[in-house]
Amino acid sequence: MNQAIANLASEADRAEALQLQLEAGETIVELDPKVIHGSFVKDRLDGFTDPKFIELREGLKTSEQIIPVLVRPHPDIKGEYQLAFGHRRVEALRQLGRKVKAIVRNLSDEDLILAQGKENTDRADLSFIEKALFALRLDQQGVRRQVIMDALTITSKGVLSGMISLASSLPTELIEAIGSAPSIGRPRWETFAQLLADPSHESTWRELIRQEQFHALSSDARFERTLKSVAVRKEKVSDEQIIKTGEGRKIATAQSSKRAVKLTIPTKHTGEFAQFLLRKLPDIYEEFAASAANTTSDNE
Structure with a gap:
């Protein structure tokens, strides 16, 4: 019940923000999903298969898109657009064969990142590892640290550095196989990274993520399964x-x-x-x- 009330309040806030945008002269257009491209930096790990996305798509089957997505003219492809936020809404509408309501705004790369980060922060639905990997990808793109901090609403440079360092110490292939792991916070990811620092564990997790039954688990369960496999192996094997x-x-x-x-x-x-x-x-x-x-x- 509390979550439902929070969701309603969040929708009301976004509707109010939309009204302010319209009053400021911004107009909503309808775009074919085919001409809308994703942001130049990926922020989510679960893609379009998790329960939240399925729920969003099913809801749009019987209702109109209320909140428009934000796009900018694509910097490299004339007549097409690049998303700042609204990736899930675009994909859901693409699958439903419907056009996307969008606000088109001229945005610099930094503006796009800030808008993308703010939307995720307002929704509070990026997990710790998604934020850490997003920060790492932005850092690798040469984005200024202050911009990354603003996008993720991080006030400490030390916290940001720690997140980037942790994400860079983990194999990206493994993070993507595990997914967002929404219930897993920083301390347990740090423990995981310490175990994976031993290169002898690589064969263990690579074998694990090739198994079909591994991908049938929830993201949290995939994390637990991988951590357990690596930890058990460490207990069994003595120093080399x-x-x-x-x-x-x-x-x-x-x-x-x-x-x-x-x-x-x-x-x-x-x-x-x-x-x-x-x-x-x-x-x-x-x-x-x-x-x-x-x-x-x-x-x-």
């Missing part, structure tokens, strides 16, 4: 032991757990040694067994 020659050249690595010892020999430079070792393993074991038997006999 590097095996070197007398001259200091690395020839193998060994990882020990309660169940097994895993010996890894790179085949690029030591492939022949690996084959030699495989042939010699039976002899080595026989030598070990004989030595163990002698030791037991001596102790009796």
Whole structure:
């Protein structure tokens, strides 16, 4: 009930803002979704498959689009437009085969970013990781830090730097596979990043995100599943032991757990040694067994 009231209040605020825009002389036009392109910086992770989008699209089936989207003339394609905000409304109307009500405004890149960020902040529906990744992408585009702070309503440069640093430390492919994870805040993403700093975990999460059942989970559940898989692997595997020659050249690595010892020999430079070792393993074991038997006999 409280959320419903909040949504109504938010819609009322946007309707009031729209009225002010119209009074200021801005007009609403109807555009074909085919000529509307997304912002030059992506801010959402869940795309157009999550329940909120489905709810929006179903609602538009039986009602008019009340709040117009904001676009600017496309900087590179004459006669077409680029979105500042309203990506979900445009996609929903595209799927329904309807035109989009839009306000066309001349915007600089910074103006577009500020409008895009403000809309998301007003709706309070970007998750922590979406904000962090959005900030990283803007930073990589060369957008001034102050503009990023204004767009995301962040007042501390340290907080912004921390968000950008955290997002840059995580594999983007993995973040996009997990999605927005709306219930997961900064502390747990930091814990996740610390675990993933160990490159040996990469094979674990890559195998996980290839599984169909992984993508059938909710975004929060995908985060939990990946975190658990990486954490369990860390508990099972001890510190890696590097095996070197007398001259200091690395020839193998060994990882020990309660169940097994895993010996890894790179085949690029030591492939022949690996084959030699495989042939010699039976002899080595026989030598070990004989030595163990002698030791037991001596102790009796």
